[in-house]
Amino acid sequence: MSRRLAYVLVFKRSSSYSITPDQLRAIDMTKVGIIGNGVAATSAIRELKILDSEVEIDVFSDERHAFYPKPSLMEYVGGLRTEEEVIRYHRDWYENQGVNLYLATPVTHIDAGIRSLTTPSKMFTDYDSLLLAVGSYPFVPPFDGLDKKNVHVLRTFDDAIDIKNAVQGAGREIIVGGGILGIELAAGIKRIGGDPIVVTNVDKLLPIQLDGGASEILRMHLDKMGVTTLLGFTCQGVIGDDTAAGVVSSSGDSIDGDLVVIATGVRSNVELARKSNLSIRRGIEVDRYMQTSAPRIYAAGDCAECDGEWYGIIPWALETSRIAARNMIEHGSARFESFTSANTLKVAGIDLTSVGKAHVETPEYEQTISVDREKGTYYKVVTRDHKIVGGISLGNRKVAMRIRQLVAQNADITEIRGSVFEPE
Numbered sequence: 001m002s003r004r005l006a007y008v009l010v011f012k013r014s015s016s017y018s019i020t021p022d023q024l025r026a027i028d029m030t031k032v033g034i035i036g037n038g039v040a041a042t043s044a045i046r047e048l049k050i051l052d053s054e055v056e057i058d059v060f061s062d063e064r065h066a067f068y069p070k071p072s073l074m075e076y077v078g079g080l081r082t083e084e085e086v087i088r089y090h091r092d093w094y095e096n097q098g099v100n101l102y103l104a105t106p107v108t109h110i111d112a113g114i115r116s117l118t119t120p121s122k123m124f125t126d127y128d129s130l131l132l133a134v135g136s137y138p139f140v141p142p143f144d145g146l147d148k149k150n151v152h153v154l155r156t157f158d159d160a161i162d163i164k165n166a167v168q169g170a171g172r173e174i175i176v177g178g179g180i181l182g183i184e185l186a187a188g189i190k191r192i193g194g195d196p197i198v199v200t201n202v203d204k205l206l207p208i209q210l211d212g213g214a215s216e217i218l219r220m221h222l223d224k225m226g227v228t229t230l231l232g233f234t235c236q237g238v239i240g241d242d243t244a245a246g247v248v249s250s251s252g253d254s255i256d257g258d259l260v261v262i263a264t265g266v267r268s269n270v271e272l273a274r275k276s277n278l279s280i281r282r283g284i285e286v287d288r289y290m291q292t293s294a295p296r297i298y299a300a301g302d303c304a305e306c307d308g309e310w311y312g313i314i315p316w317a318l319e320t321s322r323i324a325a326r327n328m329i330e331h332g333s334a335r336f337e338s339f340t341s342a343n344t345l346k347v348a349g350i351d352l353t354s355v356g357k358a359h360v361e362t363p364e365y366e367q368t369i370s371v372d373r374e375k376g377t378y379y380k381v382v383t384r385d386h387k388i389v390g391g392i393s394l395g396n397r398k399v400a401m402r403i404r405q406l407v408a409q410n411a412d413i414t415e416i417r418g419s420v421f422e423p424e
Contacts, residue, residue, distance in 0.1 A: 036133035037061035040301025040321040047325035057099045062106035073160040078188025110276035112294035129296040129328040136266035136302040144237025150244040177263035178205040187348035199233040209354035217378040288336040290324035298324040353400035356390030356407045379421040386414045398423030
């Protein structure tokens with residue numbers, strides 16, 4: 001029974017006041033607030049409405065745009081989507097779901113004791129539960145010259161619009177960071193006529209997803225596309241007067257360019273949780289019900305850390321938001337058990353899957369690798385006691401599906417090791 005229904009019943013017993021069935025249903029309605037409007041938030045909305053079609057939902061976003069998938073931003077920069085096509089859920093989607101959407105309305109504080117939240121214009125109260133789905137923010141190292149013109153990060157749709165506009169007329173575009181965002185952004189810039197170079201301070205591209213061998217195959221693909229990559233370049237700062245004119249490394253080497261985009265990874269957005277006295281570590285600490293240190297306040301997606309686990313990938317957002325939504329309706333009804341990290345995506349148009357323990361090199365693990373430079377493919381499986389625990393597939397979706405299936409099954413590949421990379 002909700003708090004609000006309990007209050008009405010007490011009042012009815014002590015008076016002759018009558019209440020209609022419609023009024024009673026309205027009073028009994030569960031009310032939740034969601035802070036954020038990304039994958040975790042919209043997934044939670046769908047789950048909540050499946051569980052309780054009458055649940056009242058308020059959604060708060062600091063952006064002026066409704067929901068769009070983050071990968072669509074790179075497609076927009078690359079000319080594959082229009083501004084209209086980037087937005088997946090327009091305002092009418094929220095209206096049809098019976099959701100109150102507050103755009104350009106950042107939440108500045110949460111009162112955990114009474115589950116209220118404050119925006120710059122007013123306070124919102126009487127929530128049965130709250131969900132923090134505030135995602136992550138770009139990590140920007142303390143480089144010199146970040147305040148110059150034509151230095152960008154990519155977090156929001158507005159950032160993507162600014163970057164695309166800045167490419168027009170730029171001589172060379174420098175992307176600092178060799179992760180998924182940096183590679184995808186470089187490919188998009190190349191597609192619209194730019195001349196991008198990706199620089200990274202480590203010795204391989206996509207260091208979270210790929211090993212050195214797979215990185216070399218990816219670099220080969222990118223080179224054929226006309227995207228230059230430079231490894232081991234430790235950026236120290238942006239050079240130029242008022243406007244970016246390039247970057248310089250810690251060893252004094254410089255690269256000329258008219259546009260600089262910093263794509264050096266992300267960090268969990270924990271600032272609101274910090275100011276609201278919720279427990280945080282790398283992310284907002286949650287238990288296996290996705291509940292924070294405050295009762296009935298939950299977190300999901302890139303901002304949530306559960307028992308030391310944190311992933312900035314869509315499957316993590318989907319799984320944690322599903323569990324959070326179920327517990328927001330009935331606490332204890334869903335519990336996080338385990339999660340196998342898996343990335344399946346296209347990077348610069350190339351099929352890539354990295355799943356499970358793909359990078360372990362200690363003696364108890366064995367690796368089986370197949371490389372075909374002519375075809376531009378790289379496959380790898382990692383086994384322990386002959387059972388597959390992780391793998392990489394670059395360049396073939398069918399092989400990727402097979403590896404993912406075998407990892408999910410924790411399959412013994414003793415009998416199929418010679419044909420493990422042959423798609424069924």
